[in-house]
Amino acid sequence: MNEKAYLKEIRKGNQEALNAFIETLYPSVYRYVFCKVSGKEEAKDITQEVFLRFIKQIHNYQSNGKVLAxxxxxxxxxxxxxxRKEKRFDYTELNDEISKDDYNLSEDVLHTLTFEELRLCLQKLPDKDQDILIFHYLKQMTFKEISQITNESENTLKTRHYRALAKMKKLIKDGDQHVS
Incomplete structure (x- = not known):
């Protein structure tokens, strides 16, 4: 079943379509959230919140693009x-939920750092920098696709991507990625 068919059935109240829809998209959303919060329970809670918010507003949703975006x-x-609610950033709570194979970064970076060190560096970046790198490398999205999610121009995203990579290089060079 394609996205439009799922949405049509879900709007009719078809529970099986809703379950299949969530089962299909949950892993992608969860992996993104997990990269942002680095706690399994927090990631599960936030991912559930994402789907609850979507379901609450499904009748207002206009399918202009991909539902996943x-x-x-x-x-x-x-x-x-x-x-904002937690006002904390716990950089030491690292989990192995996402395998190294989920990342498609350049070989030299992967050989230089352990997976945990790479995630730690990523989490030290500002949210917008994290988002661009996660969407581009983990989700293998184009700048055009990321633009639809963030509502920023492709050129802005390319600039942010370049600067985020420069910040990552600096963190790596300065040795700030090591897990304590």
Missing amino acids: YLYTIAMNCCHTYY
């Missing part, structure tokens, strides 16, 4: 809300 937008906002 819209879910990523909700997830991004939920993560930002989570950090």
Whole structure:
């Protein structure tokens, strides 16, 4: 079943379609959220919140693009809300939930750092820098697709991407990525 068919059935109240829809998209949303919060329970809670918000507003949702892009937008906002409420950034709580194979970064970076060190560096970046790197490398999205999620121009995203990579290089060079 394609996205439009799922949405049509879900709007009719078809529980099986809703379950299949969530089962299909949940892993992608969860992996994104987990990269942002680094706690399994927090990631599960936030991912559930993403789908609850989507379901609450499904009758108002206009399918102009991919549903997954819209879910990523909700997830991004939920993560930002989570950090505003918590007002904490726990850089030491690292989990192995996402395998190294989920990242498609250049070989030299992967050989230089352990996976945990790479995640730690990423989490030290500002939210918008984290988002661009996660969407581009983890989710293998184009700048055009990321633009639809963040509502920023492709050129702005390319500039942010370049600067985020420069910040990552500096963190790596300065040795700030090591897990304590």
